[in-house]
Amino acid sequence: MPVKTLRDKIVVITGAASGIGRAAALAFAKRGAHIVAADLNAGALEPLGRGVTALGVRFRPFTVDVADEKAMKEFSAAVTADGAVPDVLINNAGIGYMGAFLDSDLAHWRRVLAVNVMGVVHGCYFFVPGMIAAGGPRHVLNVASAAGNFPVPSLAAYSTSKAGVKSFSEVLRMELRDTEVSVTTVCPGIIDTPIVSFSGTNAAPTVSAERVAKLQAYYKTKGCSPDVVAEDMVRASLDGRDMLLTGPSAKFGYYLTRLSPRLTRAATIRIAQESGYL
Template sequence: MSMKNLAGKNVLITGAGSGIGRSTALAFARRGARLVLSDINQDNLAKVEFEIAALGATCLALPANVGDDNAMRAFADEVHARVGAVDVLVNNAGIAYCGNFLNSPPESWQRLYDVNVKGVLSGCYLFLPKMIAAGGVRRVVNIASANGFAPLPTLAVYSASKFAVLGFSEALSMELEDTNVGVTVVCPGAINTAITTGAGVVAPSVPEAQKLRLQEYYRNQGTSPDRVADAIVDGVMCGRNMVVVGTSARPSYHVKRLFPSIYRKFAIATSRRMGFL
């Protein structure tokens, strides 16, 4: 199911205050869409709202924590009261975590799961029913990661969350086969955003030098979030089931699928170059 014209479409994006979310919001705004944005960081959300207004696009910006069930229900209620069923739902909010599994505290797993997995599930659970009932071509976009099909050492917990998003998206797509709603799962590689610099992103056991190497790799080798945003918009308009974009993502996909033993060696070498090992 393709969506050739985005003008006037209601596009909801979580985690829209920075990175891929911000770039995606601006990309849809440039194509005439009406934006509904959420983010846990109200200051960042306000900045993006201002940028979208400067483009002449309509924007409803509401702070929300995707990992909080009550907050998400309240957010969905307000969106439906003010906008109605959305045409495109982009479950983008996500956080990273780097650290050897055995040295990672259990609370890091729960925090990652609440945002990366439960946030996607909640978004679909709360918005999909009205999208289906409203009819017309509509689409869910779930942001996974290249680590969702090609894991790397020291990213076991993060990879687990993105494997979950990828598997959920593929199964959900089949469940929605006879409806008006399609599903696109997006698997970016290394992207030049602030995802590696936030609090709690790196386990306490990770040396500072390794953390700095990781951040340098993302700055120098990471793909621009604008490129990911363009790929997301293209995926929606063309009705793609999967979008693989960004540094090392496509080679990793094909090598992992066709030559798993070679990928294992490639992953270890890549992790050392990126600063994960």
């Protein structure tokens, strides 16, 4: 069930140090919610903490790898130890990898699935039972991607992981139907964040720096600010919608897939060529 107000509610956000997670922390804090922020990047949580507390709410930072089952169990236990149960849980942490399937190693598949799928699974597994037991309307936002609706060339593992989040969230929604906990699948489109800084282990050796620069320029010009997603996530936590399609090309792509898979494929290839994914 969606929450009725965000004032004095507890919002847990993973991947809160950057991009969409950071914007979400500030957007929910502006509505009076207290923020529990988890990220691998402890350093970047510090300035976020100053921004959040300046809005007059509490901030608790945690350094956590969402892919690590034990760490996520401990994180949940630490958050709830003093009776604080999330009113809103945002499983947002995620990573990208760019490269053609056959040009890429297999190690990145394990990493992308571990963070993007198991990170969301861990968040739900360790927090949702407490949310149900505490009673009252509570809401989960699982961050998938438009790429989970229409997969993108050069993003095989990423697209697969996001389709997994979408599918998992649908199952969870059905299984929680008799509880007060509702679930939104968040599918952002093109959002201008550091996630497209593909290099090192996040890109195949055949991906040139020029292609990455082209892609980043594309996200800057065609993408939107993560604040747009954050504001839409605030609305979704209050109206409890099943699916949030937010940012450029998210809605267009979703409805095109329903109209014609063939047209969707042609449009996706064209956009991938224009942006630098192909």
